[in-house]
């Protein structure tokens with residue numbers, strides 16, 4: 001049976017949902033080994049038991065967080081060389097893609113980045129040119145390195161029992177080139193208490209139609225427990241941080257509900273949110289392209305519609 005490695009993503013001390021997504025993809029291909037950097041951790045082990053995983057491999061001995069991606073790539077590459085998995089799946093984050101690229105070079109493996117699907121024959125699907133073109137491709141080298149966009153698959157949660165292994169590595173084994181850069185400090189981004197954009201079940205996004213006033217968007221987001229997103233027009237104007245941009249050059253999201261407020265629905269915006277389960281659009285232009293993909297639409301001024309909707313939601317919750 002093929003063995004597939006997935007790199008567990010740990011966010012704020014917890015296994016990120018994207019790890020469950022990688023496990024779900026990997027299970028289509030073969031037995032799943034989750035690699036966890038930074039040593040054995042009972043709490044992380046318990047969280048991994050929610051997903052279809054056959055083996056958990058803790059890499060210990062050094063603090064990977066204190067090195068750049070090169071150190072993680074070095075340790076993972078050594079494991080691939082020793083165990084010869086069919087594939088390594090990593091989440092398509094900036095850090096994930098850097099590790100994937102380095103592992104690909106070190107192990108002479110082919111790489112596919114930003115895939116949105118991966119079938120049992122390791123054929124990956126990518127959505128390119130703003131979602132207008134779908135590409136299917138496959139790596140021919142013995143190990144395929146594939147990064148998968150978060151929220152591309154519904155996590156299959158099955159309580160699993162797995163073998164737990166711990167491999168200790170030393171700084172010398174990682175190599176001088178991989179440990180030359182040191183991380184001196186890390187500052188967590190201020191999230192304002194709202195859910196992370198890529199993890200949120202509900203996202204309310206604002207565009208140029210807000211005219212820079214995100215108050216109504218934030219108010220309904222808070223009433224719904226939602227994350228706040230923005231179009232590039234809004235982030236380029238400096239109205240909202242670039243880290244909240246949804247779209248081709250921003251984040252790809254696939255929440256249960258996506259509310260687009262004062263967003264026209266340009267192809268580059270749609271590329272980042274069109275796989276949302278339910279799309280709600282509020283726009284004063286009845287011909288706005290966002291209505292073509294919306295499940296529910298309100299033609300109206302967001303400054304009239306949103307406060308009324310927020311009041312109704314709060315009244316229902318009271």
Ligand SMILES: Cc1cc2nc3c(=O)[nH]c(=O)nc-3n(C[C@H](O)[C@H](O)[C@H](O)COP(=O)(O)OP(=O)(O)OC[C@H]3O[C@@H](n4cnc5c(N)ncnc54)[C@H](O)[C@@H]3O)c2cc1C
Nearest residue numbers: 207208209231232233247248249250262263264269284302
């Ligand atoms: C290479 C490239 C990459 C790009 N990447 C991205 C990306 O990642 N994400 C992204 O979003 N864009 C991206 N863009 C930009 C994209 O093409 C659009 O310009 C952008 O999405 C438009 O943002 P918008 O919908 O907020 O603004 P507009 O297109 O100006 O639309 C504003 C909408 O608000 C409505 N409106 C105005 N006032 C109100 C009101 N009071 N109430 C209700 N509705 C109102 C208007 O009717 C209009 O439909 C990219 C472009 C390029 C070329």
